Amino acid sequence: MTLALQSDQAVDALTAVDARLADYFADAHPLVARHGPLFLRLWDEVAASTVGGKRFRPALVVDTHRALGGEAEAEAIATGTAVELLHTSFLLHDDVIDGDTVRRGRPNLIGSLARDARQGGLGRSDALAWARSAAILAGDLVLHSAQAMVARLDLDGPRRHRLLDLFEESVFVTAAGELLDVAFSAGVSEPTAADVLAMTEWKTAHYSFEAPLAAGAILAGASDATIATLTRYGRRVGLAFQLRDDLLGMFGSESVTGKSTLSDLxxxxxxxxxxxxxxxxxxxxxxxxxxxxxxxxALARARAVLVSCGGQVYVEELIEAQVRSAVDVIDAGGLPDELHEYLVDVADRATRRTS
Structure with a gap:
């Protein structure tokens, strides 16, 4: 799913994000190499895990900044890169929590390191334990780097501090959502339907939509009213996006999504x-x-039950309701025409995707 504005300039910006990511991993190579081959192997696996992503979060930062007439292009690209690193950190930790060894249709960091450890003679259980521990450390490293990248931006103090506050809020909100997700799955807490939707929103919407949109607006020097409009829109589209992800996790094609349809079960x-x-x-x-x-x-039977009980239709209707509400927010928000048109398109693409 590509959410960038369809222009040569937008493509150039995402190419610049890819280049910034590559530079980030390459620049740290000498420091990492000082601490031995295992640490270097881990670093290279983290770098590999960022290849092939959709990059829609950086696109939201850069395109929003541009559509609002911003002039901090280099800072927008750096912030988009930091958002992608934040996403990478959450994915690394999420794979540990979910016990996943595949992402984007190939072994993830855990899968790759566990495979190497088994080839070196470790048993399956020990190899997975080692790889999961390594993934936690990798996620911590990248999380710190995302925030450090924002802290080093060549911006006036108020804008830089506001971006740092935004990133910190994303970490807190996402962690709260992940904690609820684990609690509900483990039976620690009995959720209501509203609890499940709140968890779904916190886990994805803030860092994937609210924060990138707000970051682009902050960099452009937009008004508080505009930032608030984008935040409300992002919350709704982000929830719809995750609901679509849940549907794909159950009914999608593994060859298209690149993720096992058995992981949620x-x-x-x-x-x-x-x-x-x-x-x-x-x-x-x-x-x-x-x-x-x-x-x-189990998958076949669960799918049949979800169709019979109306669950699939229920979630589809929730998605449509969130999208309608998101469009209502920006219709009343007084946004520039280019940004309004872009956000309508984002809502459509984010919630009708197949991967």
Whole structure:
């Protein structure tokens, strides 16, 4: 899914983000290499994990900044790069929490390091334990670097401090959402439907949509009213985006999404889909389906139940409602025509995607 404005200038900006990412990993190579081959191997795997991403979060930063008449192009590209590093950090930690070893259709950092460890003679359990620990450390490193990149921007103090506050808020909100996700899946807390939607929003919407849009506006020197409009829009589209992700996690094609359709079942994820099924007259049947020992059979049965109980339609309707609300927000927000048109297109692409 590409969310950048369709222009040579937009393509150049995302190429510049890719180049900035490559420079970031290359520049740290000498420092990393001083600490031995294992640390260097980890660093190279982190760099590899950033290849092939959609880059829509940096696109939101850069395109919003441009559409608002901003003149801090280099800072927008650097901030977009920092947002991508923040995303990488969250993915690394998320894969540990979810027990995933594949991302974007290939072994993720955990999968690659565990494979190497097994080839070196470790048993499967020990190899996975080592790789997951390494992924936690990698996520911590990249998280720090994302914030440091923003702190070093050549900006006036108020704008730089506002961006740092925005990044810090993203970390807190995303961590809160992830904690609830784990709590619901483990049975530590019994969620209501509203709790599940709040978790869904916190886990993705803030750092994926609210923060990039607000960052672009801050860099452009936009008014507080404009930033508030973009934040409200981003919250709604971000929720719809994650709801679409949940649908793809259950009904999507693994060859298209690049992620296992069994991961949500394996971790008994409490998505809006699952919450609806649990609370429906089909709840017992759904619980039996996901407890099926054969993964493929569990997936097939769960899909059938979610269709029968109306869960799939329910989530599709939630997505449509969030998109309508998001468009209403920007219709009333007094945004420049170019930005308004762009955001309408973003909402459509983000919520009708297949990967």
């Amino acid at each position: 394996r971790g008994t994820k409490m998505t809006a889909l699952a919450a609806f099924a649990h609370d429906s007259p089909f709840g017992a049947e759904f619980r039996e389906a996901i407890a099926e020992s054969d993964p493929s059979e």
